[in-house]
Amino acid sequence: MTVRVPAGEVELAVEVRGEGLPVLFVHGFPFDRTLWRHQLATLSRARRIAFDLRGVGGSGVPPGGDGYSLSRYADDLVAVLDAVGVGEAVLCGLSMGGYVIFELLRRHPARVKAMILADTKPQADSAEAKRGREELTQVAEREGPDAVIERLLPRLLAPATQATQPEVAGQVREMGRRWSLPGLVGALRVLRDRPDSTETLRGVRVPTLVLVGSDDEIAPPDTARAMAQLIPGAECHVVPAAGHLAPLEQPEATNRWLDAFLRALA
Numbered sequence: 543m544t545v546r547v548p549a550g551e552v553e554l555a556v557e558v559r560g561e562g563l564p565v566l567f568v569h570g571f572p573f574d575r576t577l578w579r580h581q582l583a584t585l586s587r588a589r590r591i592a593f594d595l596r597g598v599g600g601s602g603v604p605p606g607g608d609g610y611s612l613s614r615y616a617d618d619l620v621a622v623l624d625a626v627g628v629g630e631a632v633l634c635g636l637s638m639g640g641y642v643i644f645e646l647l648r649r650h651p652a653r654v655k656a657m658i659l660a661d662t663k664p665q666a667d668s669a670e671a672k673r674g675r676e677e678l679t680q681v682a683e684r685e686g687p688d689a690v691i692e693r694l695l696p697r698l699l700a701p702a703t704q705a706t707q708p709e710v711a712g713q714v715r716e717m718g719r720r721w722s723l724p725g726l727v728g729a730l731r732v733l734r735d736r737p738d739s740t741e742t743l744r745g746v747r748v749p750t751l752v753l754v755g756s757d758d759e760i761a762p763p764d765t766a767r768a769m770a771q772l773i774p775g776a777e778c779h780v781v782p783a784a785g786h787l788a789p790l791e792q793p794e795a796t797n798r799w800l801d802a803f804l805r806a807l808a
């Protein structure tokens with residue numbers, strides 16, 4: 543079932559499947575809720591809730607171009623949970639989706655029952671990374687979303703994915719094309735300006751699963767292991783033959799970890 547959920551000045555496109563423990567999936571940049579297609583299709587023990595961030599896919603674009611911030615994204619998660627009648631959920635985020643969950647922990651910790659953090663990291667952008675965000679903003683404004691995704695693609699997928707699953711690159715391109723230009727530019731600003739979340743994670747007291755692709759260049763395994771060590775009791779697993787998009791590149795291995803984690807929570 544797909545529903546439209548009001549969230550301030552926009553409506554969000556939200557997909558809800560199944561019954562059971564509620565799991566809210568938060569996609570990264572520049573992807574959309576179809577990043578989670580294999581988890582939405584397969585994790586039948588859970589009530590799976592996935593949505594497009596504001597400015598992306600079926601969700602609305604805030605008027606005026608300044609409707610993007612980490613706090614707005616986090617408040618959108620609350621709007622989604624409220625609309626589907628869920629108080630506390632398992633929050634599952636990939637990369638930027640993780641950064642949004644860190645903000646949710648700061649703003650609305652009572653909504654987080656447990657966390658799954660995939661291919662993400664707590665550190666803020668370095669000065670060099672900030673310059674990269676500004677360059678990418680110029681690419682987006684000059685050449686549009688297609689050019690942004692072509693710049694990013696070489697670092698997103700593992701060599702094994704590129705060699706044996708050419709359709710995955712096509713899926714990534716499709717997700718990138720579903721971003722509006724203001725959505726892209728707004729998200730790049732949010733990414734550039736996000737705070738360091740190390741202290742936030744040290745304060746986490748909910749069960750946490752950290753997953754990372756063995757070939758993730760953006761949030762590599764060593765970074766994931768160090769992040770897991772910040773969170774008391776967190777487990778960390780490496781998904782073989784996956785890059786930055788483990789849930790899409792290696793869905794079976796990813797889903798095995800997700801299923802085991804959710805089973806232990808139920």
Ligand code: MLT
Pocket residue numbers: 569570571572636637638639733760786
């Ligand atoms: C993402 O997948 O959301 C991005 O790689 C996040 C980032 O660039 O920091």
